[in-house]
Amino acid sequence: MTHNRLDINLTPLLDLVLQLIMFFMLTVNFVRADQTHAGVDLPVVQSAMPLLNTGENLVFITVGKNGERIANGVIMHTFEDLQRHLQARKDEIRAQSRGKPLDVVVVVRGDKDASCGHIWDTLDDCSRAGCHSWQLRVIKQSG
């Protein structure tokens, strides 16, 4: 009695797996924890500008629905907390830029259901802490 050996042809499977790995490696995007906050619903804007400044001189502040300010995953209860955080980031940015002057930009990721007052207060507090440039993050509506 003869036995025929049935081998599975793994070549197409390997091709597919390696192509998938290649795709995910090329599109990988490690988002920093301080740049996102899951509980925020950004406003949708058609005429917003694409993100040109994605450099290291950005300080991210999230303003939640109820006006809570979150920076680097920590709630900033008072102006002093925010000031300390901004100063620490400014020092960090200065150290990274090796003395090259860099304008620190505060990126506000505000919830669309937050009040304008909370956004203004945050921008004003940042200005009082020495950061006058800001960027409001929104979702770009295509079309």
Add this chain to the structure above:
Amino acid sequence: MRRRKRQHTDGGVDLGIIITPMLDMAFQLLAFFILTYQPPASEAAVDGSLLPAANASGGQPGLLVFLQASPELGPPQAIFLKRSGDSQPTLIGAIQTREDFDVVLQKLAKELGKSQQTPQAKPLPVCIDAGRQVSYGSLMAVQDVIRAAGFTAIEFRATRSGEKR
């Protein structure tokens, strides 16, 4: 010494590559990348800088869009437009529902279109004065309409909590 090479019936040697560890690793890499995959962000930005009122258009913008806040947080109660020569602001529309807000935004776009000068002229500065209780989403929607109408110099007029308008 035992050899792992299999002898073929025709006398050749089958040097099979053991691909099981490679496949294991490939699947582990694949699982890692699938789990950490983030679709490309559709986020965009509205840039600006905070200036004291004295450095802004000096309280005399070409156009002033006033969003009257309702007692509760949400869309504005009404939108007014004031051109530089006007003594009184013009009511664009009162808002009671979300649908009203969209209709009033369309009316505002039409009014802004009338105020737009020739394409060669320097765009008029537009100031948005929004009450503190107006929702941020509504403010950005108004800002979007103004920008879409061709006005690129946009200012936000703001007051701190407890400060009188």
